Amino acid sequence: MANILVVDDEEGIRKILRQVLEYEGHDVRVASGGGEAISAYVELRPDLVFMDVKMARMDGLEALDRIREHDPAACVVMISGHGNIETAVEATRRGAYDFLEKPLDTDRLLLTIRNALQQRGLVQENARLRGEVESRYEIVGRSFAIRSLLDRIEKVAPTDARVLVTGENGTGKELVARAIHRLSARSDEPFVEVNCAAIPSELIESELFGHMKGSFTGAHADRAGKFEQATGGTLFLDEIGDMSLAAQAKVLRALQEGIITRVGGEKPIRVDVRVIAATNKSVEEEIGSGRFREDLYHRLNVVPIQVPPLRERREDVPMLVSHFARKAVEEQRLPLRDFEPAALDALARLDWSGNVRELRNTVERLLILGRGGEVGETDVERLVGGRHTSDALSADMLGAATFSEFKERAERAFILARLRENDWNVSETARRIEMPRSNLYKKIERYGLVREES
Numbered sequence: 052m053a054n055i056l057v058v059d060d061e062e063g064i065r066k067i068l069r070q071v072l073e074y075e076g077h078d079v080r081v082a083s084g085g086g087e088a089i090s091a092y093v094e095l096r097p098d099l100v101f102m103d104v105k106m107a108r109m110d111g112l113e114a115l116d117r118i119r120e121h122d123p124a125a126c127v128v129m130i131s132g133h134g135n136i137e138t139a140v141e142a143t144r145r146g147a148y149d150f151l152e153k154p155l156d157t158d159r160l161l162l163t164i165r166n167a168l169q170q171r172g173l174v175q176e177n178a179r180l181r182g183e184v185e186s187r188y189e190i191v192g193r194s195f196a197i198r199s200l201l202d203r204i205e206k207v208a209p210t211d212a213r214v215l216v217t218g219e220n221g222t223g224k225e226l227v228a229r230a231i232h233r234l235s236a237r238s239d240e241p242f243v244e245v246n247c248a249a250i251p252s253e254l255i256e257s258e259l260f261g262h263m264k265g266s267f268t269g270a271h272a273d274r275a276g277k278f279e280q281a282t283g284g285t286l287f288l289d290e291i292g293d294m295s296l297a298a299q300a301k302v303l304r305a306l307q308e309g310i311i312t313r314v315g316g317e318k319p320i321r322v323d324v325r326v327i328a329a330t331n332k333s334v335e336e337e338i339g340s341g342r343f344r345e346d347l348y349h350r351l352n353v354v355p356i357q358v359p360p361l362r363e364r365r366e367d368v369p370m371l372v373s374h375f376a377r378k379a380v381e382e383q384r385l386p387l388r389d390f391e392p393a394a395l396d397a398l399a400r401l402d403w404s405g406n407v408r409e410l411r412n413t414v415e416r417l418l419i420l421g422r423g424g425e426v427g428e429t430d431v432e433r434l435v436g437g438r439h440t441s442d443a444l445s446a447d448m449l450g451a452a453t454f455s456e457f458k459e460r461a462e463r464a465f466i467l468a469r470l471r472e473n474d475w476n477v478s479e480t481a482r483r484i485e486m487p488r489s490n491l492y493k494k495i496e497r498y499g500l501v502r503e504e505s
Contacts, residue, residue, distance in 0.1 A: 053168050054095060057081045058088040058102040058114070059130070064153075068101060071157060075164075085109030089117050096122065099167050101151075104131035104138060112145060119146050126171050128163055130155065190226050191374045192367035196359040200227070207354045208234035213306070215291075215351045216329040218358030219472070221408030224329040225289065227358055232285040237325060240284030245277050247298075248290035255298045257314045260305075266315020278311050278322045286324045291351065292332035292343060303347045326351065333479060360472070361403040361410060368399040371407065375414040385418045393428040401435065404471055463498040466491070475502045 055077050057068045065081045072079045080095060082088040084106055092100065100118070104111040111129055118125050129142040132153035139150040148167050151159065190201060207214055208231045216224045225244070232242045250258050257267070261276030277286060288294070294302070305311045306326060310319045328351045337343035361368070372390055379385045390398075394417075403409055413435055421430045466484075473479045477495070481488040494500075 052076045052078065053098040053164070054078045054080070055164075056088065056091055056095065056097040056100045056102075058083075058085070058100065058106075058111070060084055060103065060106040064103070068155070071160065072164075075161065077164075085111065085114030085117070088114050089121070092118050092125070093121055098126065098171060099164065100125065100127040101130055102127055104129055104142070105133060112142060115142065115145050115147060124171075124174060126167050128167065189374070190223065190230060191371050192364060193370065194364035194367045196364045197367060200356065200358065201230075203354075203356055204230050205234065207231060207356075209236065211235075211325050213325070213351055213353045214327045214356055215334075215348075215354070216327065216356045216358060217334070218329075218331065219360050219406055220331050221406035222358040222360055223407050224331075224358055225287070227356060228285070228287045228289075228327045228329060231327060232287075232325075235285070235325070237284045241281050242285050242287065243277050243281035244287045244289060246289045248293040252295040252298075255295060256301060259298060260301060260311045260313055261316075262314035263316045266313075270315070273313075276311070276313065278305060278324055279320060281324045282322045284324070286326050288326060288328040290330060291328040292330040292334060292337050296342070296344065299344045299347050303344065303350060306347075306350045333482065336479070336482065361406045362472075365399045368410065369395045371410055372398060372414055375411045376418060379415050379418055383415070385415065388418055388421055388424060388426050390417075390426045391428065394426050394431050397428050397431040398435070402468070402471060404474070459498075462494070463500070466494055466498070467500055470495075470500065470502075 055072055057065055057072070057079060058081070059065050059068070060083055062083075065083070069079045069081055080091055080097065082091045086109055088100070088102060091097075102111045102114060106114075111131075115127055115129065118127060123146075125146075126148050127146070128149045128151060129139075129147045130151045130153060131138060142150050148170070149163050151163065190197065190204075192198075204227060214228075214231060216227050218224050228244075229242060232238060245258060247255065257270075257274070257276065259276050259278055261274050261279055262270050264270055264273050288302075301311070305322065305324075309323065310321055312319055334343055334348050334352075338345045338348060369390075372395060376388070376390070380387050398410070398413070405412075416434055417426045417430055420434055421427075466480075469480050469484055470477070473483065477491055478488055481491045484491075486494075
């Protein structure tokens with residue numbers, strides 16, 4: 052059963068259509084003109100509209116335009132006793148679902164209703180599923196760092212500019228790429244993701260550019276690569292810093308010329324792809340060590356976006372906890388528990404070397420293993436133990452007896468925190484804190500710093 056609006060300035064047509072449609076079990080509302088039809092549509096939001104083309108004061112085509120201004124997804128079937136090809140084409144161009152000529156054939160009328168309602172149902176289901184998918188890729192937060200990130204996304208998304216997204220593991224680089232695609236003119240086209248670190252170097256070229264049958268062992272048929280699959284849409288090259296130099300050279304050509312060639316093939320294939328790349332590495336350091344092409348870096352880095360680590364936006368932790376808890380309850384049927392303010396404060400003080408991804412896993416753990424109806428500070432201490440917080444570091448430093456001892460403790464805490472942030476990569480840590488690597492090794496030895504067991 053559907054809600055249907057019938058619009059015609061002839062009372063006889065309105066009565067006949069109403070009788071037929073109500074007999075089929077539909078709820079029917081009638082209107083005698085375009086202005087009345089617009090008011091009725093705004094009030095009722097019917098599933099389907101049948102509207103005459105030729106009416107006094109406001110004709111059906113103008114009313115169609117006005118209705119679609121209120122609801123671009125409106126499903127309107129135009130009917131006319133003076134049908135011709137030009138009118139039908141014009142009605143379709145303006146967004147009409149179909150065009151029927153008078154006198155109306157009952158079988159054709161009912162078939163049109165069935166097809167229109169079926170399509171509307173598919174459109175609504177697609178919108179619902181798309182909404183569910185997009186909700187998984189929400190960038191949550193109100194901090195200055197996140198507002199700045201969203202501002203840059205909104206500026207770059209409508210363009211076709213290439214973007215290089217950098218940030219630590221778990222910060223949400225894929226979320227940024229998907230948000231850019233979703234807000235772009237390519238949003239209805241494919242979003243194709245390639246994890247360059249997960250594909251063996253000998254297969255990355257085939258994965259990106261496709262291959263021809265017999266080009267290598269196991270190539271049993273021609274196969275399109277990710278560039279072809281993403282044509283018209285967005286190609287997300289995740290962990291671009293792990294791509295081989297040979298593959299980098301081919302990616303550079305594809306970006307320069309918009310042309311690829313399949314492995315084992317000779318025919319050039321033109322592709323129209325927006326490329327978004329991401330890495331957790333220092334690309335400048337990779338270039339210096341000869342592992343990444345500088346010319347490719349400049350091609351990719353048209354608009355750089357740095358995703359902040361969670362420790363730089365601790366004020367977002369309560370909102371993220373609420374978001375992840377709601378998702379866990381909905382998707383995994385976990386018990387619903389509120390988080391006490393003290394528990395949220397304790398979570399916000401943690402270092403979160405795994406960033407947002409680690410926080411999400413922690414929230415799920417607390418929901419599963421927490422005691423009682425609420426997650427309290429004791430649950431955080433019990434289930435997220437062995438972690439260092441900024442408050443604990445401060446208390447340790449303030450316990451120093453002299454200013455000299457305080458400076459030593461502060462230096463030790465600073466170096467230890469930076470080493471943890473960089474997964475104990477001494478070279479990367481030295482670069483970031485602008486300290487010669489030899490000096491950093493001496494400090495590590497002086498303070499007896501050792502990597503904790505995971």
